[in-house]
Amino acid sequence: MKxxxxxxxxxxxxxxxxxxxxxxxxxxxxxxxxxxxxxxEETQRVDVHLRVCDACQRHMQSLISLRNMLARIEPxxxxxxxxxxxxxxxxHARSRNCFDWLETQLNNVLKPLAMPAxxxxxxxxxxxxxxxxxxxxxxxxxxxxxxxxxxxAIYQHVRASDATMAWLASDSGLKEPASxxxxxxxxxxxxxxxxxxxxxxxxxxxPAVERWLKQILSFAEFTPATSFGKPVTSRxxxxxxxxxG
Amino acid sequence: MRREIDYFELERGGAAVxxxxxxxxxxxKANEDAAYDELVRTYNTxxxxxxxxxxxxxxxxxxxxxxIFLKVFRNINGFRGESSLKTWxxxxxxxxxxxxxxxxxxxYRFSTVSLDDTGNGNGNGIHISDSNPSPQQALESKEEExxxxxxxxxxxGDHRSILVLRDIEGFSYGEIxxxxxxSIGTVKSRLARARSDLKKSLIRHLPVQRxxx
Numbered sequence: 001m002k003x004x005x006x007x008x009x010x011x012x013x014x015x016x017x018x019x020x021x022x023x024x025x026x027x028x029x030x031x032x033x034x035x036x037x038x039x040x041e042e043t044q045r046v047d048v049h050l051r052v053c054d055a056c057q058r059h060m061q062s063l064i065s066l067r068n069m070l071a072r073i074e075p076x077x078x079x080x081x082x083x084x085x086x087x088x089x090x091x092h093a094r095s096r097n098c099f100d101w102l103e104t105q106l107n108n109v110l111k112p113l114a115m116p117a118x119x120x121x122x123x124x125x126x127x128x129x130x131x132x133x134x135x136x137x138x139x140x141x142x143x144x145x146x147x148x149x150x151x152x153a154i155y156q157h158v159r160a161s162d163a164t165m166a167w168l169a170s171d172s173g174l175k176e177p178a179s180x181x182x183x184x185x186x187x188x189x190x191x192x193x194x195x196x197x198x199x200x201x202x203x204x205x206x207p208a209v210e211r212w213l214k215q216i217l218s219f220a221e222f223t224p225a226t227s228f229g230k231p232v233t234s235r236x237x238x239x240x241x242x243x244x245g
Numbered sequence: 246m247r248r249e250i251d252y253f254e255l256e257r258g259g260a261a262v263x264x265x266x267x268x269x270x271x272x273x274k275a276n277e278d279a280a281y282d283e284l285v286r287t288y289n290t291x292x293x294x295x296x297x298x299x300x301x302x303x304x305x306x307x308x309x310x311x312x313i314f315l316k317v318f319r320n321i322n323g324f325r326g327e328s329s330l331k332t333w334x335x336x337x338x339x340x341x342x343x344x345x346x347x348x349x350x351x352x353y354r355f356s357t358v359s360l361d362d363t364g365n366g367n368g369n370g371i372h373i374s375d376s377n378p379s380p381q382q383a384l385e386s387k388e389e390e391x392x393x394x395x396x397x398x399x400x401x402g403d404h405r406s407i408l409v410l411r412d413i414e415g416f417s418y419g420e421i422x423x424x425x426x427x428s429i430g431t432v433k434s435r436l437a438r439a440r441s442d443l444k445k446s447l448i449r450h451l452p453v454q455r456x457x458x
Binding site: 027028029030031032035037059062063065066067069070071073075076077078079082083085086087089090091093094097098 | 276278281282285286289290291293294297298303306307310311314315318319389393408411412413415418429433434436437438440441443444447448450451452
């Protein structure tokens with residue numbers, strides 16, 4: 001590293017730093033000189049120079065006057081509302097800052113929990129959805145004979161209409177019993193509640209029974225099963241028992 | 246109010262003051278209401294004074310003071326105590342004021358300064374202390390006030406700030422160096438040039454010059 005050295009000439013009154021010395025160089029020292037901010041060496045140089053240089057003497061005097069003039073300036077009084085406005089603005093900024101801080105802290109705490117919580121809530125909702133769906137569906141089956149039809153049921157079973165049940169139970173329905181033995185019939189029901197097909201799954205399969213069943217089922221009406229409110233084809237098992245009065 | 250400027254003021258120090266200030270800074274960092282009230286109460290006048298001398302407009306000065314306090318609040322957590330709180334606050338203040346000044350100069354290249362503006366809107370201009378002045382003195386004082394404000398407004402931002410800090414606010418060279426982020430050597434030379442420039446503008450009002458002429 002290069003070091004630029006400055007050789008200070010020896011102090012000699014009236015020679016180097018006298019009237020003939022470079023005033024520009026020394027005048028820059030006069031400003032710190034009046035503030036007592038010069039080094040002892042600089043102070044001595046300025047002192048010596050001022051004794052012989054009227055121009056620099058005047059310069060120093062004028063700087064002192066200038067400094068005193070500026071020092072006499074009274075401080076400008078702030079507008080009365082400035083302090084109040086400043087306090088209000090600060091207060092707003094601080095409260096906003098508190099809110100931001102709180103929000104950040106909450107985010108820091110909640111963000112790691114957000115995904116598990118969301119997963120938990122979704123799973124719970126799914127579970128309860130299925131549970132309630134099945135409960136409602138069961139209730140509908142149990143309350144087959146009730147008039148109320150829960151609208152929220154996901155699946156409703158097929159049912160024989162009230163008119164059909166009444167007709168089967170009446171004398172006209174089972175006027176001539178086809179068989180003395182009970183039998184079970186599996187019936188496929190269309191979306192319109194009419195019989196599509198049937199099959200005797202237990203009991204006698206005589207032509208008389210077949211004929212009787214065809215006659216019965218061709219007039220039977222069912223309330224079709226529904227899935228999400230829409231009628232669907234379904235299957236119902238009828239158990240026929242002849243009751244003699 | 247007459248302010249005495251201690252030109253022999255050295256760097257401030259003292260463990261008691263530091264401890265007290267440290268406690269105050271902690272209260273500010275803890276967002277304590279009373280601490281912020283105290284902060285505004287302590288510094289609003291001096292900051293406003295500097296801002297007003299630099300900008301020459303009371304509403305601008307008032308506006309910038311509010312911005313300065315908000316900046317202090319936003320940055321207080323970054324204050325490490327490497328300088329005094331006052332120096333740190335004035336560093337923020339000068340930075341904000343010089344920014345405002347540069348913005349102003351760009352926007353209003355030929356701005357004018359209201360000589361009747363005092364910073365408090367009561368039309369008294371700069372006050373030079375003089376108890377019971379005669380009519381002649383009052384006239385001279387008024388002339389001086391106008392001349393100082395005009396002369397200050399003609400200086401560059403750097404020269405204006407160093408003069409305001411040193412000769413009007415009475416900061417030490419060390420504090421000015423910290424506030425402006427320059428060396429003490431630069432403070433000395435810049436202040437010397439600023440004073441010379443101001444002297445040229447105010448030569449008519451300086452008693453020595455008048456006497457010599």
